Amino acid sequence: MTDIRTAHTFDLDAATLKAARALLDDVFGDMTDHDWEHALGGIHALVWEGGELIGHASVVQRRLLHGGRALRAGYVEGVGVRADRRGRGHGAAMMAELERVVRGAYDLGALGSSDEARDFYAARGWQQWQGPTSALTPEGVRRTEEEDGGIFVLPAAVPLDVSAELICDWRDGDVW
Template identity: 50%
Template sequence: MDSTPAVQVAHTSDLTPAELTRIRDLLDAAFEGDFDDDDWDHSLGGVHALIRDEYGRPVAHGCVVQRRVRHADRSYRAGYVEAVAVRADRRREGLGHRVMEALERVIDTAYDFGALSASDAGAALYTARGWQVWPGRLGALGPAGPVALPEEEGSTYVRPTAGRPLPAPGHPLHFDWRDGDLL
């Protein structure tokens, strides 16, 4: 019998309020107080990948949401990865890789490319899975027009989807505006 916990993939709308509360609790603990209401809001409305322990408690989570990204003269649908976390006592078991594998399947079939903003602690996971630091400039399309985000350069990663090349770095990626952290 395989004791590897299954990865559940579900849209936010398919998760109960109790499940969402348990996911938020996992994220609050995993990010040690550096996960706020805006971060939570960014993780809703998309597809979640969730691994539970034998008691049904979440031990690993990540989600992908749609972001509109302007590059040169084109608007792209980017699958933006949010809220990737593994419970502290379950780290180094490959659970983060399994969550990312599920999210990458969603990105590959539904989006033009994948994107995410990585912490220093999370960067190794994404690099090991073939994600690349975006080598160009970054910005957001704010209410008053484009806003440069030089502080996000070097920590924003992209991943091509099957058969689709990444946009060329000669022009900045401008992400849609949102409350809280823009990337």
């Protein structure tokens, strides 16, 4: 039997955080400390099967600049399901929980998608960003051409023009 739970990072004990990091290390193979840090500080959706963690996703707050405004974004990070448990709706269940959070607390949702997951997010109503992407770095706004086409947004409280520029706030590691 599977169980999905949501909790803020501060409500997760060390063993759960260690299990989540191990799961994501296994899922992605190249998870960095920065990638893990990006998944912390917000709401986690966790899928448990018995006492074993088989799925993780989180949403954290970020600032995105769009249309001359700084928007409060629920940014989705660390979405992964153990390989032998994929295709059973666990990813969709985690995303449903996080989308509820985004719609209730943020101006929009956003995420950077792998090529393999793009259809999954599009089928859930996430829109592929069509315009140029950039990051607000310590040296100023810098284009992130390599991310163009890989950013998805979930409209919530603010109308979006997905053909316009979208700028993310700065962070160490991958900015998107």
